[in-house]
Amino acid sequence: MDEIRKSFHNDLDSVRSEIIRLGASLTESIPRATAVLLSGDLEGADYLVQADDEFDGRSAELEASCFEILALQSPVAADLRQIIAIIKITGELERSADLVVNICKAARRIYGHDVDPMLRGVISKMSEQAQNLFAATMEAFEQNDSAKAAAIDDMDSYLDSLHRQFIQQIFESHSRSKIDLQVAVQLAVVARFYERIGDHAVNVSEKTRFIVSGWVRERGGIERYKARIGDMTGDLPRPSPES
Amino acid sequence: MNLFYFVSGVLIALIASALIKRIVRKSKLVDEKKMPVVVAAERDNQLESLMHALDMLATGVVVAELATGRTLRNKAARSMTGVRFVDVLVEQAADEMIDEVKKGFSGERVLETVSGTTRFFKIQGQATSGQRAIVTIEDITEKSRIDTVQTDFVANLSHELKTPIGAVAALADSLNGETETEVVGRLAERIVTESHRMSRIVDDLLDLSRIEFGGTEEWSEFDLAQVLVEVVSTHQHSAKRQGLGLSLTGSAELWVRGDRSQLNSMFSNLVDNAIKYSESGGVVMVEGTIKDDEIVVSVKDRGIGISERDQKRIFERFYRVDKARSRATGGTGLGLSIVRHIVLEHGGSIDVKSEEGLGSTFMVTLPKFAKTEVKQVPDETGVMA
Numbered sequence: 107m108d109e110i111r112k113s114f115h116n117d118l119d120s121v122r123s124e125i126i127r128l129g130a131s132l133t134e135s136i137p138r139a140t141a142v143l144l145s146g147d148l149e150g151a152d153y154l155v156q157a158d159d160e161f162d163g164r165s166a167e168l169e170a171s172c173f174e175i176l177a178l179q180s181p182v183a184a185d186l187r188q189i190i191a192i193i194k195i196t197g198e199l200e201r202s203a204d205l206v207v208n209i210c211k212a213a214r215r216i217y218g219h220d221v222d223p224m225l226r227g228v229i230s231k232m233s234e235q236a237q238n239l240f241a242a243t244m245e246a247f248e249q250n251d252s253a254k255a256a257a258i259d260d261m262d263s264y265l266d267s268l269h270r271q272f273i274q275q276i277f278e279s280h281s282r283s284k285i286d287l288q289v290a291v292q293l294a295v296v297a298r299f300y301e302r303i304g305d306h307a308v309n310v311s312e313k314t315r316f317i318v319s320g321w322v323r324e325r326g327g328i329e330r331y332k333a334r335i336g337d338m339t340g341d342l343p344r345p346s347p348e349s
Numbered sequence: 350m351n352l353f354y355f356v357s358g359v360l361i362a363l364i365a366s367a368l369i370k371r372i373v374r375k376s377k378l379v380d381e382k383k384m385p386v387v388v389a390a391e392r393d394n395q396l397e398s399l400m401h402a403l404d405m406l407a408t409g410v411v412v413a414e415l416a417t418g419r420t421l422r423n424k425a426a427r428s429m430t431g432v433r434f435v436d437v438l439v440e441q442a443a444d445e446m447i448d449e450v451k452k453g454f455s456g457e458r459v460l461e462t463v464s465g466t467t468r469f470f471k472i473q474g475q476a477t478s479g480q481r482a483i484v485t486i487e488d489i490t491e492k493s494r495i496d497t498v499q500t501d502f503v504a505n506l507s508h509e510l511k512t513p514i515g516a517v518a519a520l521a522d523s524l525n526g527e528t529e530t531e532v533v534g535r536l537a538e539r540i541v542t543e544s545h546r547m548s549r550i551v552d553d554l555l556d557l558s559r560i561e562f563g564g565t566e567e568w569s570e571f572d573l574a575q576v577l578v579e580v581v582s583t584h585q586h587s588a589k590r591q592g593l594g595l596s597l598t599g600s601a602e603l604w605v606r607g608d609r610s611q612l613n614s615m616f617s618n619l620v621d622n623a624i625k626y627s628e629s630g631g632v633v634m635v636e637g638t639i640k641d642d643e644i645v646v647s648v649k650d651r652g653i654g655i656s657e658r659d660q661k662r663i664f665e666r667f668y669r670v671d672k673a674r675s676r677a678t679g680g681t682g683l684g685l686s687i688v689r690h691i692v693l694e695h696g697g698s699i700d701v702k703s704e705e706g707l708g709s710t711f712m713v714t715l716p717k718f719a720k721t722e723v724k725q726v727p728d729e730t731g732v733m734a
Contacts, residue, residue, distance in 0.1 A: 248432050
């Protein structure tokens with residue numbers, strides 16, 4: 107029996123360690139993508155786009171390992187929360203890595219166009235903040251620190267404000283004819299990518315809080331929906347077999 | 350240089366391998382149960398000293414038993430690998446190297462990490478007898494930086510000198526067959542311009558060399574505030590021509606000991622750059638104050654700014670942030686390098702804070718001359734010039 111538990115905990119440690127590695131690779135890729143974008147490094151863009159395939163492969167393997175643990179070991183309580191959270195975090199990391207790839211693809215589209223220094227400055231700041239968010243959220247996960255995880259949401263507010271500042275700056279630069287419309291649109295999309303990366307970091311931190319205490323975010327939408335249909339039982343209506 | 354790193358890496362691997370062999374031989378040959386207490390104590394002592402020796406190495410050493418996957422790490426390896434930030438990536442690279450050795454390969458790779466500051470790690474792996482893998486991890490960030498600076502310097506020096514020389518040769522060639530007076534005049538003028546550019550580069554290089562190896566015999570005590578007034582007055586005209594404001598504020602007296610002409614040329618350089626890289630309507634502010642017994646002079650502009658990546662390299666010889674723009678403004682690419690050397694020569698330091706699009710601030714800190722009585726009060730307007 108002890109041997110079985112030992113093997114289970116080894117498996118759990120192994121998936122935890124792999125998710126931390128995936129998180130570190132992602133954190134590392136954010137400043138790389140920004141450098142690619144700001145320096146117009148097409149070769150670097152290609153490299154990062156291709157590296158995403160490996161990231162996807164590792165994510166899929168990690169998920170498969172989690173499913174195997176669920177199927178063979180039937181974890182309960184904190185262990186079960188841990189496995190469920192890791193499966194969800196894998197999805198968040200995989201999606202964030204896709205956003206990094208999108209930044210590289212945007213770099214290809216704006217290649218050869220000058221970017222207003224003011225905009226470059228804000229892009230650098232957004233990149234740095236997104237990187238800090240992911241480093242902090244992965245640290246909170248590694249340490250099972252729910253207080254640190256709770257602070258990630260506040261850190262994300264700064265990234266959101268940088269995003270708004272950036273959009274405003276794009277309008278100003280465009281009105282002063284400092285950038286083409288095509289570049290302005292691409293940069294607005296790029297800013298959105300950074301902002302979304304921050305949101306994924308917040309989602310990861312919420313999963314850490316779930317692991318530690320079972321905390322789940324209140325979902326206002328579900329409450330509103332229930333109130334609208336007047337169903338106080340808490341069950342969501344489902345389509346009847348006849349309809 | 351690379352050969353040196355390779356040889357040192359191999360040597361470290363061999364030493365580690367020999368140490369491990371000794372540990373293993375000792376542990377295998379002696380049966381624990383039959384071993385006399387004295388021998389066991391001696392073995393423990395040896396093991397401890399060997400581990401201590403491994404811990405003294407700056408290079409990280411990881412010894413992995415291929416069959417069981419168990420690893421032994423020295424102190425440096427423990428500090429370089431782990432589960433946080435860059436450590437995770439180094440650990441991952443070391444594990445990958447162990448896997449490679451397991452498959453029968455040996456070799457080396459360089460891992461570059463960019464989270465926070467850019468760092469380089471050289472990771473080497475090779476198999477040893479007894480089904481073990483030895484992986485060494487070396488932080489080669491500083492070596493890589495020096496290599497890059499050296500390579501860039503040679504490439505840039507040849508480029509900077511070759512450009513005007515090529516231009517002079519081509520212009521002289523055209524001049525040779527030209528008979529029209531107006532064209533001859535134009536070509537000759539260009540030759541003069543290019544020759545002056547070349548001459549400026551050589552002068553700057555000589556200046557740099559003189560500052561690097563120079564003594565302090567020309568030094569005297571003087572009021573740096575007066576030098577700042579001179580520098581600002583000299584640049585008022587060029588600032589106005591570019592539609593910029595140029596102001597000087599700060600303490601009335603800033604006594605230093607040093608080479609007055611060098612410090613004058615250094616601040617001229619900083620103010621000149623601030624003007625060059627500002628857009629019309631902006632302002633360049635020079636401020637000289639005393640903080641914590643040191644003189645701090647800042648030159649602040651609201652120009653195009655410098656990216657974080659470039660900030661780390663702007664004080665290198667011939668490093669240019671925007672190559673096209675620097676040539677258009679007539680720089681030699683040596684200005685900030687000279688500035689840095691003058692500051693260092695005077696026992697001070699220089700720092701830059703900049704954000705792209707918002708401007709830059711260069712802060713020079715110099716030791717205050719001791720016997721000075723400093724009046725910290727600015728004049729009525731707070732402006733000295």
